[in-house]
Structure formats: C-alpha cells, structure tokens
Amino acid sequence: MKMIMAVIQPHRLDAVRDALEAINVHGLTASEVKGFGQQRGHKEIYRGAEYQINYVPKVKLEIVVADDILDDAVDAIQQAARQGRVGDGKIFVWDVETTIRIRTGESGEGAV
Amino acid sequence: MKMIMAVIQPHRLDAVRDALEAINVHGLTASEVKGFGQQRGHKEIYRGAEYQINYVPKVKLEIVVADDILDDAVDAIQQAARQGRVGDGKIFVWDVETTIRIRTGESGEGAV
Amino acid sequence: MKMIMAVIQPHRLDAVRDALEAINVHGLTASEVKGFGQQRGHKEIYRGAEYQINYVPKVKLEIVVADDILDDAVDAIQQAARQGRVGDGKIFVWDVETTIRIRTGESGEGAV
Amino acid sequence: MSAADTSWILTATALVLLMTLPGLGLFYAGLVQAKNVLSVLMHCIAIACLMSLVWVGGGYTLALTAGNDWIGGFSRIFLLGLDRDSVASGLPEALVVSFQMTFAIITPALMVGAFVERIRFGAVMLICALWLILVYVPVVHWVWGGGWLAKMGVIDFAGGIVVHVTAGVSALVIAVMLGARSGFPEKVLPPHAPWMVMVGASLLWVGWFGFNAGSALAANGNAAMAMLVTHISASTASIVWLVIEKLKFGKPSLVGFVTGTIAGLATITPASGTVGPLGGFALGLLGGVVCYFAVDLIKNRWKIDDSLDVLAVHGVGGATGTLALVLFAAPAIGGTGFAEGQTLLGQFGVQILGVGVTALWSIIATIAIVLVTRRLIGLRVTPDEETQGLDYAHHGETAYRL
Amino acid sequence: MSAADTSWILTATALVLLMTLPGLGLFYAGLVQAKNVLSVLMHCIAIACLMSLVWVGGGYTLALTAGNDWIGGFSRIFLLGLDRDSVASGLPEALVVSFQMTFAIITPALMVGAFVERIRFGAVMLICALWLILVYVPVVHWVWGGGWLAKMGVIDFAGGIVVHVTAGVSALVIAVMLGARSGFPEKVLPPHAPWMVMVGASLLWVGWFGFNAGSALAANGNAAMAMLVTHISASTASIVWLVIEKLKFGKPSLVGFVTGTIAGLATITPASGTVGPLGGFALGLLGGVVCYFAVDLIKNRWKIDDSLDVLAVHGVGGATGTLALVLFAAPAIGGTGFAEGQTLLGQFGVQILGVGVTALWSIIATIAIVLVTRRLIGLRVTPDEETQGLDYAHHGETAYRL
Amino acid sequence: MSAADTSWILTATALVLLMTLPGLGLFYAGLVQAKNVLSVLMHCIAIACLMSLVWVGGGYTLALTAGNDWIGGFSRIFLLGLDRDSVASGLPEALVVSFQMTFAIITPALMVGAFVERIRFGAVMLICALWLILVYVPVVHWVWGGGWLAKMGVIDFAGGIVVHVTAGVSALVIAVMLGARSGFPEKVLPPHAPWMVMVGASLLWVGWFGFNAGSALAANGNAAMAMLVTHISASTASIVWLVIEKLKFGKPSLVGFVTGTIAGLATITPASGTVGPLGGFALGLLGGVVCYFAVDLIKNRWKIDDSLDVLAVHGVGGATGTLALVLFAAPAIGGTGFAEGQTLLGQFGVQILGVGVTALWSIIATIAIVLVTRRLIGLRVTPDEETQGLDYAHHGETAYRL
C-alpha cells in the first residue's frame, strides 16, 4: 500500500474528492495546513501599518491506496487539483506497511 | 522505528492516550482532521435549505515507536478506539529512518 | 527524497523557516497540532475548579527534501528550534518515493 | 415641546442605531461564510455613515418638510437654519432629524442581505445612495411626510411600507440583476456562525422597541402598547418557526427561530400603533407562517439568490402586516380603529394601494439604479475574488486569526 | 400618569430584555463547550418567547391584578380590556405588563445554567412554562402583587426573593433530578469562550440598571440611588473575587471576576431600593465572599452539577441581599428605613420568612414539575447525543464554521 | 428637579457604561492577538470596578463639589450624606455621581490601548487608581467643577480635554516608559478579530450618544443637537478614512473605517454642545484627516508602540475638536457662540491654554505615577510570559477553545 500526501488549494478539495470517488477511492483524511513555497503569502494593512502574512492556507490530503491503483489516484488528484498557477501544490508518495481497520481489526489491502 | 498514524473518533482520544500510557508509550502528536470514508457526513438545514456536510470530524494521531513495541501499540490503539461502528477509523504504519530529539540532538530509538 | 516531519514550539516557526531558507529549502507545510510528551500540559482554574489541559500546542512541519540535503536540513531545524527545554520537540525522517508538482505534473527531485 | 417625550426619543434614537450597529451587522455576518464576514459588516457600517450624510444633506428636507404630494421641500437643505431651538412634531427638530436618520440607515442596510458575498463594495455605496434619494425619501414623504398616501389615510405606524416593502422588493431586484453566488444553490455553504446570528437578532429585537415604540414620538400609552404588541408578535412568530421546523425536520434550529423573530418584528411594524395585544398575537402567527413559506418559495423553489432572504422575511412580513392590520384594528380588541371616516374595506383598499404603488416604484427605480451602477462601477467581483472571499479581496483583511 | 416616568420605564424594559437577549445568553454560552453553544442560546431565546406568551396569556393577571393573599385575579386574562388608555402604577398598563414581562423572561432563563449540555429541549420548554405559572407567578403576587408577604412588609425591591431565590433554588432541584453531565466533575471541559462570558456579563450589568433602577417605576431619586448602589455592589463584589483568586491561585481570572460581578448584582437586587452607598459597598463585599464559597461548596465539595452555578451565584446572592439589607437600611447611612412600624429584628424575621417559604415552595413545586416532565417528555438526551453535542443532536446546527 | 431630565440621564448613564463594558473592551480585544484577548477585557472591566470605588470613595467629592480653583472639597467623601433626596445640577445627586462615574471609568480604560500585550496586571491597577486621583479628578474640577479653566470660560462640553487629552497624552507616556512589544514594529501580528473591533466600535458609537447628549444633563434641544452633530462627525470621519485608504492602498479596510469612526467621535466630543450640523461635518472631516496622519506619525514613523493608537486617535482627536470648535460656534451655522464676552481669538487662547496645561500636567503626573509603579510592582511581564500570552500567563485562561 502507498500513502499519497497531497497539498492542494482549499477550493479544489471537492473536485479532488469527486475525481477520487470516480476511480473508487473512497477513504481520505483532510486537514487545514499552512503552506510555504513559491507562492508567497499576502500583505494586510491595518491603520497604515503593513503586515506580511507569510503562509498560504492549503488543504492537505492523506490517502492510503493499494499499490495497483496508485498511479490512477495520483493522476486523478493531479488533474483535479491543477489550475496551472503557482501554488497548485504537491503530491508526495511513500510506502505503507500495514493498514488496520479499527472497527473490525482486519488488516492489509482490504482494510484501506 | 515505525510511524503509526491513526485516525480515530475525537471522543476516543483520551481512552487511546490512556491505553498507550499503559504500555509506556508517552509521546504522540494529535491533530484535528476531516475524515471522508464509509461513514457519511450529515445534513444541516438552515431556513428550509439543506446543506450536506461531507466531512466527519476526526482526530489523527501520529506516534513514532520502536520496532519491538509496534504490535502492542497498534493493538492498544485499536482496542481503545474501537466502538464497533462505521467511522471508528484506521491505523496506518510505515517505516521511519531517523528520530532526533531537538532539545538534546540525540537520535535513534532513544529519542522517540 | 526524504520526508522530514518536525514537531516544534509554535513560536520557533519563523526561526526554523529562516534557517531552512538559508540552506535553500523553500517549500514546507505547517500545521497546528496538539503535543503529548514529557512536557506536561497546564492547569486552568475556573470558578475554583481545576481543569487539566493535557495537550501542548505545537507546530508540525512537513518538509520533503532531496536526499543530499537531508542532513543539512535536519541540522538547521534542530538548531533553530532548540531552546534547551523540555518540549522543544522531535524530528522524524522517512523515505519518500515520488514527488509530483501539481501545476506542471513534473515529478522527482526537481518537483520538491 | 415635552422634555419627557424628548427623553424617550433620544433613547429610541440610540436603540434604532443599535439595530444596525451592530445588530443587523451581526445578524447578517453570522449567516455568511467566514471569508465574507468583514465585507458584510463593512456594508452595514459604511451604509450607516453614507446614508447619514445623504440624509442630513438632502434626504431629511425632501422627505419631511413641507412640499407637495410627492416630495418635500428644500427648506432644510444641508439642515440650514436648524439650531437648538428648532422644534418639529413637539420635539427638538434636531432630534426628529436624528431619529428619522436611524431609519434611513437601517432601511438600505436591510438590502445588504440580498447581495452579500459577490458584490463590489463601490456598487453597494452607489446603489444605496441613489436608492435613498429615489426610493426611500419619496416614500417617506408619501406616508409620513404628509404626501398622497398620508392624505388617503394609509396606516403605517413604523414602516411596513416605508421600510420593509421598499427594502424587500428592491433587494430582490438587486439579487436578480446581480445574479446568484457561484455554486448557488447546491454548493453554497451554510451560515458560518449561528451564534452570531442570534446575537444580532437579539439586538435587533431590543432596538426594535425604539423603532416601533419610538414611532409614537412620545412617551405615552401609544408607545407602551406599540412596545407590547411588538414583543408579542416577535415571540409568537419565533414559536411558529419552531413548531414548523419541529414538524417538518424534527429539529428546531436557532437560525430558524430567530428568523421567525425578525419575521414577527417586521410584520407588526406597520401595525404597532393600531392593534392591541390580540392583534399582536395574530399578526405574529400570520407573519411567522407567511414568511416561512415565502423563504421556501423564493429561495428553494424559484431559486433566486436573495441570499439572506430580505424579501421573504422583511418585504413579505411588512406587507402582510400592512394589509392584515385592518382586521385587528377594532377598539374592542385593544386597537385604535381606522383613519377617520374609513371602513374596513376602504382602509384595506388604501393599504393595498400603498403596498402596491410602493412596490412598483421600488422595482422601477431600483432597476434604473442598478443599470446605472453596472455601467459606472460594475456590479460583481471577479470569480477569483469571490472564491478568495471579499474580506481579503476587497478590504485586505481577515476576520478570524485564532 | 407621568410621561417622564413612562419614558424611563420604556427604556428600562428594553434594558431588561437586553439582559436576557443576548446578555445572559452570551454569559452562559461562553461557559459551555463549543458543541453546546447554540443549544444554550436557544434555551434563552425560546424561554423568552414562550414565557412572554404565558405571561400575557395568564401570568400577568394572576400575578399583578387584584386577587387574594395567594394569587391574583382573572380580570386581565389574555390581557382582555387592555388598551392604550389603561393605567396601572401611574404608568400605561401596557408598559407595566411589558416591564414585568421582561422579569418573567429572565427569571426562568437564569435556571438554564443548571441543566445545560444534557437536557432535552422539549423538557426545558415544559418545565419553564409550568414553573412560571406555579412558582414565579404566585411569588410575584405574594411580594409585589399585594399578597401575604407584601402585607407583612417584606422588602424585596427588584427581586432577591422573587427572581433569585426562586430561580436559584429551583435550578438546584432540577440539576439534582436531571443528574450530572457525563464525566462530571473530573472530565468536564472548561469554558469554551471566556471572552463571551465577559461580554454577556457586561450586558447583564448594563441591563441591570434597568432592572433595579426601573423597579422604582419612576424617574426619581429612588431610581437614581438604586442605580448607584447597584453599580457599587457589582464593582465591589468583582474585586472581592479578584482578591480571593489572587490569594488562592495567584492568577485572578476573567471568568472569576465577572462571576463576582453577577454575584454583586444579585445580592444588591432586593436591597437596591432600601440602602445607600455604604450599604451597596457592604452588600457587594458580603455577596462576593458568600457566593464565592457557595460555588466551592456546591460544585466542588457537594459535587452537585448545577453546571453554571445558578444557586450559588443567584440564589445565594439574592438571599444574602434580602437578609442583610436590614443591616444597612438606616437613614443615617443613606437608607430608607424599614417597612412602617418595623424594628430591625421584626424586619429580619419577615425577610427570613419570605426567603424560607419561597425556597420551600420552589423546591416542592419544582420537584412536581420535573416529575411530570420526566413522565411526559423525558429529561435527558441520550449519551450519544451528549457526546455529539446538543447543537447538532437537537438543533441540527454547528456554532462555528471557521 | 426634573423627572424628564432624570429619565434621560438614567439612560445616558447606562449608555456610557455600555461604551466601556463591553464596547471598548471588544474594540481593543479585537485588535490584539488571540492570546491576549482576555487580558485586555480584564483590564477594561477591572478598571471599571476599581475606578468606581475610587470615584465614590474620593474622586467625586474632589472633582465636583465646591472647593478652590484647583480641586474640590471633601463634603461628599465616601458619599457621606448622600441620600435619595439629595439634588445636584437639577438632578438627583446620586445620578450625577453615577453619570460622572461612567466617565471616570472610560477615561482610564482608554489608556489600555497603549500598554496591551506586555504590561503586568497589577501595574495597570495601580497606575489607573493613582492616575484617576492625580490627573483625571483635578482636570474634571478645573473644567467642569468650577475650577480655573471653567472660570476662564473654556469650552469642553463632553470631555475633549477632560477625557481625551488626559488619556491620550498619558497613554503615550506609559507606552514610552513601558517600552514596545517584543518584535515591534516588524514582527507584531495583525488584529486577531476585526469583526470584534467593529462590534466594539458600534457599541462605542451608540454609547457615545449617552456621553455627548447626556452631557447636556437635560432632555432638551441641546441634548438633541449634541446627538445629531456627534452622529454627523462620526459618519464623516469614517468616510474620510475610507477615502484615504482607498486612495493610498486601493482597499478600504473595516478596521480603518471604524478607527475613523472613533476619531470622529473623539473630535466632536468637546464641541458637541457648541456647534451645529455644519460644525459636526467640518470637525468630522478635520478629525478624520488629522487622526489618520497622527497614527502614521506616531506608530509608523516615530515607532512608538502606543499599541492601539490611543494618543493618535483619542488625544489628537480630542485636542483637534477642542481647538477647532471656535471656528464653528457661530450661531449663524447652528452654533451657540462663545463663552460670555469672548471673542474668537480670546476663546481660542483659552482653548489652547486648556489643552496645553492639561497635557503638561498629564505628562508630569503620569511620569511620576509610572515611576512609582515600576518601583512598587514592576511594569513588564517577562519575555516568556509575553510569548506565552497574558491570558494564560497572568489570568490562567484561554479565550477560545473551539
């Protein structure tokens, strides 16, 4: 099994989910994160003083998938999240040894 | 060392922590996440209009443990988090190469 | 490529970012997490009743770097985050197989 | 000039200002997404300021000084000649200007609910300024300034026609011409802070005592009864929504409850100087039911994105009260009867005419205003700005940094 | 009928409504967990609406119109016959109805603090409606409506007995019969928004000026002194909590501070028409200390989950003020003296009797009401609903979506 | 004694208390970081309580009873002899004490903005208590208590000198002596809740009606005009900020807008009993512009960490209004003219003298007070506490637990 960790623009979350559902990936975990990268943050001005807000709000997805659908899943995410602008985000993949479904205790690919 | 990433129901956090303490696992990092899976979200109705809330609030735990207590830790989590209902969550495990304690700079299993 | 996951004190975030920029690591993802470890939480008292707040607010950084700068990056983080007190945090490292830049679709070390 | 009445109207003025700042602001801000909170609050307070200047500049004189059947005169343009000794309606004239100013603030501010989360800030300013002069001010003159409707004996104690019909109808026109929020209706997000909606509604309720009981322009039994029936109607309409939601969905919601509150308040407004306790109860009942189904009709069936239901709650409520008050004006049930010499049917006719002509004029004038604004400034923000949220896109700020 | 007094009581009515909506709502909502915020606000506003209807339907007439020693008459049932010319207590009667209605709203709303985070919404509604008729209305009649306590010369200017003892004692009964929140006391979570608690307390304070100074039913020296001593007591009791917390824990907290404020306000309430500045200070001192230790006793020692300390702060405060006021009523220190012909001891006896009988009646009636409600509706939500939070479980909403 | 006037001043007292609790509290709390919210609210409410006790203990008598040119007498020390029949200024004396007490609360509370996020709580208490007696009370006596400035005919209707100059100048002194927040100016974080700033500003605005129109101490044309010009000035200054920000940065902000509101309110305060509508407009214009550039000058150029711009907004606004009012006092434009026998230049001289001497005295006394406090208690929290946030470090609490 593989872990796909994707950092995307928050408003692409729905699109990415739909794309994953379409290829039968039904489980994922999302969190709100702050991104730092090529896309710079923004400035806010209060009472004439400038404040540099360094981070960009992003959504991080963590999706564990069986090896054989890894490529499809990564493609689905990449296409759904892509807008062609700096800040679209990144996808990272690594190996997962075990998966256990807490409710049943079953483990392995069936548990994903 | 192994990373155990567990996604659980928020109100099981205390139970899981207690179970881990009981087997001498004292360090963990928790975050609030949104889960998507078999457990569906819920509907809210405002002024007669229905809104589908897709995500389910979950807590994600990240726990790095030495190889030899991996199984005990996973068991402890699985049992403490389990309620026997859809949405109980998942446990994922993968390999960690290095651990460093920032305060002392020491690394390896002693740093966990 | 390697994933560096560092849990640090929130107010060290800026220092760590600066240290990473200094060695040309420009991308990272940060999130607010709750830490449990040797550093205990704190007590709050409302109307004479004591409440034990078990967790400590921490910032978690996730940084994927090319293999050859791993050591420099880990050092930079460790030094910038270090205050010499319990609760300074931990750094964990593991292997990443693939990285993809969503905007361009390019993958591998160039995408980091 | 009565010091006692002055005392009450000074207070009432503060109460009506409280309705907009921060009452209505919070009510609306809680209903939008977190990324548009500041924009909504900015609309409310910037409208408050701009309308005040328009009002003292020319609105007051055109609305409430002697003129013809259609519009007032210019004797108080820029409030010239107004000093501490000027008297109007048995009160210091400066107080009449102020009290009425708070009405001229909240009326356009009500319309904010129709265009949140997607309109350009400059457009809001221009639309409201033109609207105050072209719609609000003439209608005030018709009804309260001795104009043609006043002469016909129309009953509109605190502004069912003047405030709620004008704002409600115009709000719908703006919503239609501006277009729906992107993703409406399926992908629109629920209220970001129902607690804030409740706080806003509470302040509106408290302030409404100044609005309705202040409209007696005196501290007397009329003011007292206006306050009482206002309260009864608000309570009743709230419980109506509770019951409907309980029956339909099983779970009565706080947002629904306080929407009922506002519906009840809007409905009683024109009637609060005319009906007794029973009338207050009846109008609350009626207003609650009618507004509930109006929301459903306009937003959920017609799919018009009058985002925070300005027409359905305010316009429909105000019109319902204006028309139905004739049924509960009888002195036998604590009412004050009709305008001199009027019969029930005759009065009903006048009321319908008042509502109808005002609605029509509001539609025509608002269409014109929006067309002009579209040409001069443009109406909508860009899709990117809408996605990003107006708080940052248009005001450069973030509401919550927790 | 005095227009000046009318003016002030119109204002006072708005101020007392502000106490509940949104004052008390925010005060309580800030003290609970984020998942029960809306439920608490809903309790407060739904109680406000329902009690208003019960009050105008039958409460007012039974409480405040002529009857016997125990209960009023039926002459104003459904407010029949009330119109703009009706007069009572030198004010428009509609205003007396409204002003007293705001008291009939806040008194049961105070009890919300005892049963938050675990009670069924329907149970709240039924308990409060029955309670208003069976407990509140008779006690109002006894003390303010010419009933037996009034005849004995009991002193309770603005409601130490009528409001705070009834609500406080009944709250404890409900808390006990309902049972504690799951996990109480060890695992209960701290207040989710102390800032909100402070805002609520502030609005309560401001509104309390209407409550106490309004109880003079006139704009005169009595009202002015009531306002002044109210303010002094609130300030003093707040600082008492500050000092105690500083000494005991090293860190004075905001939640503690404003709890002291409310304790000071509850304590001065019955005395605010009787004592002078020195009495205000003394009662603040006393109320602050007594309520502090009452909280500790009931919640931390007896382990009764009167969740937001209704008995300890309101009940104990109100009782303390009712009894201690006899010590500070002397004209030499700005007080007004006792009821005609009373001695200090005699007055003290009457005060004790008033507090005691009221408390006893509150206990008995509340037990009966809760038993009936348990049978008809059930009291508690399910453990799953409690875990999930009442906002979603019972109202289908989420307070914060940031 | 007039019941009608009493009625209005009872109300005005409640309104001015609302300004501080929770108005100013929210205004300031929204501007700081989330970890210091409770500390700011605690400052405001603890100051309110402590100042009240100092005021009734000795402040009132020294400020407002007969004495010499410099200070009042001791006839009302601890309010001895004050009862329900005492009369002052044609009102119940207890009411005068209360109304003025709300001024004695908000004035030191304004200074909170200068020292947030880094001061020790005990230092706040001591500084403010000493400051009330040494700075505020004498200046009240000079200007409103028949002291030397009053005798010279200084015009300061509602406290441009008494409230805003004293607080503004002293705030700067404290800010300088305390030192800047760590990381100032580069690393200081932006306001954590602009929505809260707006709510606070709204309540300040509403309450300011009580502040300025209440200063007429009567319900008459003077009060009415004070309310009107207050409103016009606030509206105008807000729009001035809007325009400046639009021109300079392209995006008009809500925080900027409501800062303009407060600037407009502070500026009109001394003039609100003297000028007419045109003067209100002109002072709003002037105050808006001057305060905008004052903020820029002090914070952004001089780099003094008067954190929430107390001097720039309040001090400068109040001084500007005090001086400029002479230009708009002419009866021809709705003003009341000068003090008897004064010329424009003569009046201007008196105004300058009033501002100057008050500022000087505020500086000297505040330096002394801060030095004493530093020695007795210490001023700053430790760097660790500052990092951690004062809410937990000093009050053991957390503002938000969502």
Ligand SMILES: Nc1ncnc2c1ncn2[C@@H]1O[C@H](COP(=O)(O)OP(=O)(O)O)[C@@H](O)[C@H]1O
């Ligand atoms: N090396 C990295 N490790 C972890 N997260 C990264 C890394 N690089 C980028 N990110 C995340 O991806 C987001 C997008 O990256 P950015 O460089 O802004 O744009 P792009 O992906 O279009 O090149 C960042 O905000 C950050 O959250």
Ligand SMILES: Nc1ncnc2c1ncn2[C@@H]1O[C@H](COP(=O)(O)OP(=O)(O)O)[C@@H](O)[C@H]1O
């Ligand atoms: N493949 C997956 N990758 C990442 N997270 C997952 C995955 N599947 C499930 N999850 C997480 O686990 C939670 C519980 O899963 P769900 O399918 O709802 O119930 P169950 O675990 O009982 O089968 C989800 O809400 C989601 O956060």
Ligand SMILES: Nc1ncnc2c1ncn2[C@@H]1O[C@H](COP(=O)(O)OP(=O)(O)O)[C@@H](O)[C@H]1O
């Ligand atoms: N084994 C672990 N797995 C995951 N996170 C850990 C682990 N141990 C510690 N942490 C994280 O690191 C933080 C700091 O650890 P702590 O034990 O308090 O201090 P120190 O790192 O100085 O020994 C914790 O709050 C927790 O978030």
